[in-house]
Amino acid sequence: MKITRNAAFAALVVSLLLIPALGFSAGTAEPAAADPLDEWMQFAEVGPYQPEVEDWDAIAAAAQEEPPLVMYSNTSRAFPVVDQFNEIYGTEVEMLNISTSELNERIRREYDAGIFPSGVVMTGNIAVMYDQLMVERNALTAYVPREMQAVLPDRDMEPVLIHRYSAGTWYFTSDLPDGSVPYENIWELTTERFRNRVAMQSPLRSGTTMDYMVGIVANSDLMEELYEDFFGEPIELTTPNAGFEWIRRLLENDLRVQASFRDVADAVTNSDAPFLGFGTQSVYRDVLSGQYDFELDTDINPAILSARPIAMTSYTESPNTAKLLIRYLTSQEGGDPWWGADFPVNPEVQSTGPMANLTLDSFARLWSIPIDQALDLGDEVADFWILYE
Amino acid sequence: MNLSMRRVRNRLSTFAHSPQNWLAWIFLLVFGYLIIVPVGNMIWSTFHIQSGDARRAGGAVGDFTMFYWERVFASGQLSARLLYEPLMNTLFVSITYTIIAMIIGLSLAWLMVKTDMPFKRFTGFCAIVPYIVPSWTLALAWLTVFGNSQVGIGAAGVVETLLGRPTPNWLAYGPIPIISVLAINFFAFAYLLGAAALATVDASLEEAALIHGASNRKVIRKITMPILLPAIGSAAILTFASGLGTFGVPAFLGLPVRYNVLATSLYQSAAIGRYGEAFVFTMVLVTISASAIILNSKLIGKRKQFTTMEGKGSRQRVLKLGKWRKPVGFLVAGVMAIVTFMPIIFLVLQTFQFHLGQYSLDNFTLAYWIGERDGLRGILVDPRVRAAAVNTLWLGISVGLGTAFVGILIGYSVSRNRGRPIAKVVEQMSFIPYVIPGIAFGAIFLSMFAQPRGPIPVLYGTMTIIFIACLVNRLPFASRMGISAMMQVGRSLEESAEVHGASFPRRITRIMFPLTKRGFMGGFILSFVSTVKDINLVILLVTPQTMVLAALTFGYIELGRRQFADAIGVVIIVLVLGCTLIAQWLTKTNPLQGFGGGNS
Numbered sequence: 001m002k003i004t005r006n007a008a009f010a011a012l013v014v015s016l017l018l019i020p021a022l023g024f025s026a027g028t029a030e031p032a033a034a035d036p037l038d039e040w041m042q043f044a045e046v047g048p049y050q051p052e053v054e055d056w057d058a059i060a061a062a063a064q065e066e067p068p069l070v071m072y073s074n075t076s077r078a079f080p081v082v083d084q085f086n087e088i089y090g091t092e093v094e095m096l097n098i099s100t101s102e103l104n105e106r107i108r109r110e111y112d113a114g115i116f117p118s119g120v121v122m123t124g125n126i127a128v129m130y131d132q133l134m135v136e137r138n139a140l141t142a143y144v145p146r147e148m149q150a151v152l153p154d155r156d157m158e159p160v161l162i163h164r165y166s167a168g169t170w171y172f173t174s175d176l177p178d179g180s181v182p183y184e185n186i187w188e189l190t191t192e193r194f195r196n197r198v199a200m201q202s203p204l205r206s207g208t209t210m211d212y213m214v215g216i217v218a219n220s221d222l223m224e225e226l227y228e229d230f231f232g233e234p235i236e237l238t239t240p241n242a243g244f245e246w247i248r249r250l251l252e253n254d255l256r257v258q259a260s261f262r263d264v265a266d267a268v269t270n271s272d273a274p275f276l277g278f279g280t281q282s283v284y285r286d287v288l289s290g291q292y293d294f295e296l297d298t299d300i301n302p303a304i305l306s307a308r309p310i311a312m313t314s315y316t317e318s319p320n321t322a323k324l325l326i327r328y329l330t331s332q333e334g335g336d337p338w339w340g341a342d343f344p345v346n347p348e349v350q351s352t353g354p355m356a357n358l359t360l361d362s363f364a365r366l367w368s369i370p371i372d373q374a375l376d377l378g379d380e381v382a383d384f385w386i387l388y389e
Numbered sequence: 390m391n392l393s394m395r396r397v398r399n400r401l402s403t404f405a406h407s408p409q410n411w412l413a414w415i416f417l418l419v420f421g422y423l424i425i426v427p428v429g430n431m432i433w434s435t436f437h438i439q440s441g442d443a444r445r446a447g448g449a450v451g452d453f454t455m456f457y458w459e460r461v462f463a464s465g466q467l468s469a470r471l472l473y474e475p476l477m478n479t480l481f482v483s484i485t486y487t488i489i490a491m492i493i494g495l496s497l498a499w500l501m502v503k504t505d506m507p508f509k510r511f512t513g514f515c516a517i518v519p520y521i522v523p524s525w526t527l528a529l530a531w532l533t534v535f536g537n538s539q540v541g542i543g544a545a546g547v548v549e550t551l552l553g554r555p556t557p558n559w560l561a562y563g564p565i566p567i568i569s570v571l572a573i574n575f576f577a578f579a580y581l582l583g584a585a586a587l588a589t590v591d592a593s594l595e596e597a598a599l600i601h602g603a604s605n606r607k608v609i610r611k612i613t614m615p616i617l618l619p620a621i622g623s624a625a626i627l628t629f630a631s632g633l634g635t636f637g638v639p640a641f642l643g644l645p646v647r648y649n650v651l652a653t654s655l656y657q658s659a660a661i662g663r664y665g666e667a668f669v670f671t672m673v674l675v676t677i678s679a680s681a682i683i684l685n686s687k688l689i690g691k692r693k694q695f696t697t698m699e700g701k702g703s704r705q706r707v708l709k710l711g712k713w714r715k716p717v718g719f720l721v722a723g724v725m726a727i728v729t730f731m732p733i734i735f736l737v738l739q740t741f742q743f744h745l746g747q748y749s750l751d752n753f754t755l756a757y758w759i760g761e762r763d764g765l766r767g768i769l770v771d772p773r774v775r776a777a778a779v780n781t782l783w784l785g786i787s788v789g790l791g792t793a794f795v796g797i798l799i800g801y802s803v804s805r806n807r808g809r810p811i812a813k814v815v816e817q818m819s820f821i822p823y824v825i826p827g828i829a830f831g832a833i834f835l836s837m838f839a840q841p842r843g844p845i846p847v848l849y850g851t852m853t854i855i856f857i858a859c860l861v862n863r864l865p866f867a868s869r870m871g872i873s874a875m876m877q878v879g880r881s882l883e884e885s886a887e888v889h890g891a892s893f894p895r896r897i898t899r900i901m902f903p904l905t906k907r908g909f910m911g912g913f914i915l916s917f918v919s920t921v922k923d924i925n926l927v928i929l930l931v932t933p934q935t936m937v938l939a940a941l942t943f944g945y946i947e948l949g950r951r952q953f954a955d956a957i958g959v960v961i962i963v964l965v966l967g968c969t970l971i972a973q974w975l976t977k978t979n980p981l982q983g984f985g986g987g988n989s
Contacts, residue, residue, distance in 0.1 A: 070933060076944025079773070080764040094933035097944040101662050105832055106929050108440055113839035117850060117932065128662060132441045136450060196539070202644070204657045256541065257647060259640050262949045263542045266746070270543035286949070291744040337764050379445040382661070386470050389647055 037138050037314060044319030046143050046312065054146050056327070059320045060089055066318035068092035069119035071325065072107070074100045077337040078122060078329070085328050091321050093119075100124040100207065104132055107313070111139035119316040120325050122163060125207040126307045127374035130159055140311040145327045148346060156345040159371075163310040163330060164342040167281045167363060168208040169303035171265065171294040173273035179295070182274035185230040186223075186301050189276065190249035199256040199267040199277040203385055206261070208280055212304040213385070214377045215367040217243035219302075244384055251388045268294045280306065281358065282341035288354050296358075302365040308342070408893045409805035412798055413815055420818040423861045427833040428675070428821060431668040439665040446665075457665040461673075471654050471666075476673070479633065479651040482567055487629040489572040494579025494628075495621065500721060501580075502587040503613075504708045507718035514966075515725035520577035521918050521965050522732050523958045527570045528641035530732040537561045541645035544746070562646040567639050571632045573728050578631070579624040581911045582873065586620030587613075589877050605708070619876055622685045623869040630678045630823045630865070652826075659828050671825055678824040682817060733962065740956040745949075757952040765945070768956045777936040780852065781921055782964060784937060788859040789917035789968075792867035793909045795860070800871025800908075801901060805880070819868035822861050827926030834858050835929050850932050862926055863916035870915075874908030875901070913972060918965050 041047040071082065073095055082095045098106065100123050110117060111133075121140060123129055133139040142160040149157065156162045174182045183189065189198050203210035216223060220241035227235040227242060239245050258264045261279040268277040269292045277294070281303075286292050297303075310329060312322045328334035330346045338344070340353035343360050351359065360366060404410055435457045438446045446456040461472050497516060500506045519527065536546035537555040540562055549556050559565055590613055598608045614621075636656040643649065655670040710717055739745060743754040754760065759767040768774045799819060806812035822830065834857075838848040848854040878901060886896050902909065924939040931940050938957050945953035 074947070076948055077764060079944075096931070096933055096936075097941075097947075098928055099660075099943060099947070101660050102828075102928055104662055105664075106835065109832060109835045109929075110839060113836055113849075115839050115847075115849065128441065132662075136440055136443075199543075202657075204661055256543075257644055258542070259644050260946075262951075263645075265949075266542040266544065270538065270545075275543075283949075286744075289744075291747075375444060383467060387466055389470070 040315050041141070044141075044312075044316070044322075046141055046319060046323075050143075050146065052146065054323075056324075059323055062320040063318070063324050064090050066091075066321050068094060069316065069318040069321040069325070070117055071095045071120040071122065072103050072118045073097055073122040074103055074124045075122065081329065081334055081337060085325060085334065088328075089321075089324060091324070093321060093325060100128075104128055107133055107139050108137070111137055111314075116313055116315040116317075118313045119318045119322045120310065120312060122308070122310045122329070124306075124308060126160070126162075126309045127369075127371045127378065128207075129309060129311075130371050131375055134159065134311075138314050141314045143312045143323060143326055145323065145330075148327075148330065151347050152345060155368075160309045160311050161326070161330075162307045162345045164308050164335070164338050164344055165360060166208070166306045166308065166342045167303045167360065167366065168212050168278065168306055169281050169363065170297040170301045171268045171277040171279060171283070172297050173268060173271070173275045173294050175273040181295075181297050181300050183276075184300065185226055187227055187230040187246065190246065190253050194253060194274070194276065196254035196256065197271070197275050198250065198253070199258050199264045199275070201259070201261060201264060201279070202257050202389070204382055205259070208304065208306045209278060210378060210381065211306060211369050211374060212278065212367075213247060213381045214369050214374055215302065215304050216246055217241065217377055217381055218369065218373055219243065219367065239384075247381075247384065248388050251385075257389065265292045265294070268292070284355060284358070285341045285353075298358075298362045299364045302367050303363045305360070305366055305368040409802045412802035413806055413811045416799060416802065416815045416819075417811065420815065420864075423857070424818055424821050424864075426837065427830060428825070430833050430836075431671060431825075431829060435665055435668045435672065437665075439663075441662055442665060457669050461666060461669045470649075472651075472670075472673070475649045475651045475654050478564070478648060480677075482564055482571070482639075482650060483629050483632045485564075486568040486571040486575070486632055487625055489568065490576040490628050491579045491621070491625055493572065494576040494581075494624065495583045497576075497721070497725075498580050498583030498587055500717065502584050504710050504717075505714060506710060506721065507714060508722040512718075512722045512725050515722070515729035516580050517577045517914065517918075517969075518729040518733065518962070518966075519573045520575065520915075521922070521962050522736065523922060523954075523961075524570070524574055524635065524637045525641060526732050526736045526955070526958060527574055528566075528638050530735045531566050531570050531642065532561065533735060534731075535560050535566065558646065562642050563648045564643075566642045567648070567650075570638050570642065571635065574635075574638070575628045575631050578627045578915070579621075581915065582620045582624040582627070582870070583617065585870075585908050585911050586617050586873060586877070589874075590616050616877075620873045622688065623873050626678070626681055626685055626820075627823075627865065627869055629681055630820075633674050633678060634824055634826055655826055656828075659826065664829070664832070667826070667829060671829055674824040674826075675821060678820070679817070682820055733959075736955050736958055736962075740952050740959060742952060745951055757950070757956050762950060762953075763948055765948070765950070765953065768953060768960065773936065774938070774941065774957070777938045777941055778960065778964070780935060781938040781961075782968075784852070784855060784859065785917045785921040785964070786968065787856055788863060788920040789913040791856070791860050792863040792916040793870070793912035795864070796867030796869075796871030796912045797875070797897070797901065797905060797909060798871070799864075799868040800873075800875030800905070801897070803868070803872050804875040804878075816868060816872065819864045822863075823865040825862075827862065827923060828928065830858060830862060831926050831929035849930070850935070852935050855927055855930050855935055855937070858926055858930060859916075859920045859923070862923075863919060866915045866919075867912050870908045870912035871905075874905040878904050910972060914965075914969055917968060921961050921965060 042049050045051060069091070071078065071093060076097045078095055079097070082093050085091065086093055103121065103123050107118065107121065129140070140160070144152070144157045144161045172181055174180060176182055188194065201209045203213045220243040223242035223246055224235055235242050235245060237245055239248055256267055258267060261283060264277040264279045265283050265286070268275050281296055283292065284296055287294060310326055312319065312326065316322055330344070330349070332339070332349045335344060335349060336352070339349060339351050341355055344351065350356070436453055436455070438448050438450050438452045438454050438456070440450055443450050446454050448454060460467065462468055497512070501509055501513060532541070532544065532546060534547050535556050536542070536544050537549050537558065538545045539555050540558050546556065546561070595608050595612050598612050603611065634652055636652045639648070639650045639653055643653065651670055651674060655667055655674070658667040658670060738748070740757050741753050741755070742748070743752050743756065755767070756762045757767055758769050761767060765771070799815065803812045803816050834854060835849060838845070838854050841847050848857070882900055883896050886900055891899065922939055924943065927937055928940055928943070931937060938961060942954035942957055945951065
């Protein structure tokens with residue numbers, strides 16, 4: 001009797017352990033056969049079924065009949081916009097504010113489980129979003145209002161609509177009498193003068209910093225040239241190319257790796273000049289308000305273009321609300337929280353506030369990383385960073 | 390035939406009348422589904438190419454692979470940086486701060502329960518506050534005092550300003566600050582568990598020894614300590630495991646000097662969507678904590694467990710401190726006040742700073758409370774915050790009550806099944822969730838409950854799934870508390886009630902619960918607090934309707950307006966303390982005073 005009980009017990013434990021192997025595993029079902037997606041696109045009038053002329057009054061009327069829509073956003077600045085939008089259009093849009101990586105994870109798992117609770121997605125990292133949510137699965141559908149299609153360059157709507165750009169750039173405090181940029185060449189950052197005087201987030205924690213490092217590696221020819229300009233002799237490599245070499249020397253020069261952009265800005269403000277930090281240009285808003293004290297380098301070191309995409313969730317039951325919301329968020333009024341610092345793609349939208357004079361054209365050297373390159377080099381850069389950090 | 394039928398019926402009837410048995414089986418089944426399935430899924434994931442990894446793992450998503458294990462364990466220098474160095478750092482940090490936290494917590498518990506030290510109410514109040522305060526606040530408070538201008542964010546702390554020269558780097562960042570902050574953060578475990586256990590030590594046992602000529606020290610060593618050992622072991626394990634998975638403090642105080650722990654590796658992998666690796670790190674943490682549990686039960690298991698609550702009177706013996714009474718009281722209350730109030734004052738002050746970190750009158754603002762900044766409303770006038778506060782309160786209380794209640798039942802079935810394999814399995818299973826990072830748990834629960842499974846409807850998007858996730862995640866508190874409390878309750882009390890015809894629910898509510906209500910309160914408070922604070926576990930499960938306070942803080946921090954998040958931290962502290970006081974009043978225990986400095 002005792003043996004059978006123990007055996008039964010063992011059998012139970014074993015079967016419990018087997019449950020995961022049987023029914024439940026990541027991505028069991030693939031709900032997106034070609035047909036249902038096509039059916040939904042017809043219903044939503046998107047993709048190949050987007051009408052040549054969109055009747056916005058009809059869309060607004062249809063939106064009022066649709067179920068409430070949830071927008072996933074990686075920025076809390078969208079909260080007041082959603083409230084305004086509901087007031088204007090009589091819709092029920094709600095917003096969930098989570099980080100870019102949580103947002104990807106969530107949409108991925110929801111899609112794999114065959115549920116589609118969100119309607120619109122605003123996020124930060126275009127490469128990962130495109131790779132995992134638009135190529136690996138059809139979880140997101142690109143949508144660009146017709147009138148914007150007519151005026152936007154491909155870069156801003158292929159493969160997905162860009163809501164706005166920001167620029168990853170260098171903050172500096174200067175020890176020069178005229179307060180000008182205290183270096184002439186990016187390699188100067190690896191010299192004794194800047195030992196422990198450069199602050200940056202880890203590319204493992206910041207998409208913009210990662211893009212910058214990918215830019216450095218992808219432009220290794222330029223980095224080689226700049227090296228010769230500065231040191232007057234050709235570079236001797238200990239790593240695969242001049243880009244990696246720069247990253248390594250920067251790390252070995254006691255780079256201050258920070259937990260957040262704000263910590264970078266704090267370090268630049270708190271430290272004696274010359275001091276450098278890397279982050280997005282939008283922090284300059286808080287320089288103007290008196291929180292921080294530094295200048296932006298737009299002339300010497302390259303800056304990186306960072307795209308913030310917006311898309312519709314495939315299979316949403318509220319496509320009209322989604323269209324209306326995407327159009328509103330890219331407008332002058334609906335994008336207001338961003339136009340004071342970031343760069344709109346919509347040519348009809350004007351930047352506002354004291355930073356309005358800073359445009360993408362202000363940056364003498366602005367790198368843009370193609371999605372493929374970001375994906376190919378990103379993993380390599382991440383591993384390299386882990387090794388030398 | 391008839392005879393064997395009757396035999397089966399008899400066996401069934403015995404089974405039905407022995408709640409400790411069917412409870413154990415129910416726990417086994419439920420834990421199997423809610424704990425083993427997610428862990429099984431994680432293990433499965435580490436052997437299959439995950440989304441986004443096709444390129445670097447060389448295959449298609451879903452293919453079998455050893456990529457993640459090889460990468461973490463056998464990739465030379467990369468493995469050293471990812472696993473081995475952080476592992477050594479983790480063990481060093483965790484063991485050291487556990488010892489410190491245990492010494493602080495247990496000494497405090499002893500002073501509170503066993504002596505006539507004055508200011509107990511105040512000191513008891515202070516003791517759990519460092520656990521409630523968000524850990525980033527503690528880390529920042531540390532930097533405010535010991536920060537130096539040479540590393541990290543380069544802000545000179547109070548000490549540097551006073552001395553006129555930079556504090557050494559090792560005092561500002563790295564292992565020493567991490568250990569100190571974690572010890573302050575987690576000594577509440579040792580204090581709460583220790584105080585609950587001490588309060589049940591019957592004075593007659595100690596007096597018997599005293600009468601036979603034993604010295605005070607000998608009584609502590611030979612009587613008090615052995616009785617307390619199970620609780621001490623539990624406290625040590627909870628303290629140790631809490632720090633294993635903590636990311637915030639090492640991120641603030643370790644990253645700037647590149648001092649990495651396993652939690653850093655884990656959260657960095659998860660943060661960039663590398664779940665394959667993140668799950669491998671999770672398994673390493675599960676293994677470490679499982680070893681700690683086994684080691685603990687080996688050490689304690691050799692000794693006898695002591696039943697201290699029998700069907701006879703029990704009272705407390707209070708040591709008179711004599712002339713030391715006042716000095717000890719002042720010293721303890723003073724130190725507690727500093728570690729408690731400094732971070733809180735710091736936290737509160739920040740909520741009134743227009744620009745963070747600028748301490749001047751013209752920087753004073755009420756914007757983050759009742760005004761507006763960056764289009765976001767002050768937290769007292771924002772309907773979203775209000776709705777989230779209601780959800781949070783509901784969640785905290787129900788998870789607190791739920792875990793405490795389940796804990797008592799687990800304690801009951803484990804202590805009554807002692808020595809049987811099922812008790813061991815239930816006990817060990819209930820500990821697993823502790824070391825699984827919240828974000829991983831949330832992700833897997835999302836997948837599990839987004840579709841109906843058998844009798845379970847779609848729970849994703851409801852408060853219920855958040856409740857279940859939190860309940861499962863807090864099981865370790867609950868079961869540790871429940872087991873150590875129940876081990877001390879003698880069987881005779883229950884048996885006599887049973888003989889007199891009391892049903893199982895009646896026995897639980899009338900005998901077991903009143904006797905263990907201190908343990909119950911401890912479980913309630915600890916899980917209430919961690920539920921209300923937790924962001925990682927719920928972040929993938931909340932919706933706009935089921936939003937909770939902690940999950941709102943992300944957006945504020947992302948904007949660089951930590952003042953909003955700090956204000957929410959203050960609200961959380963008020964909520965927790967308020968609920969604790971109400972619970973104390975309702976149950977007539979005194980949790981803030983170490984569950985009753987005197988007799989109950």
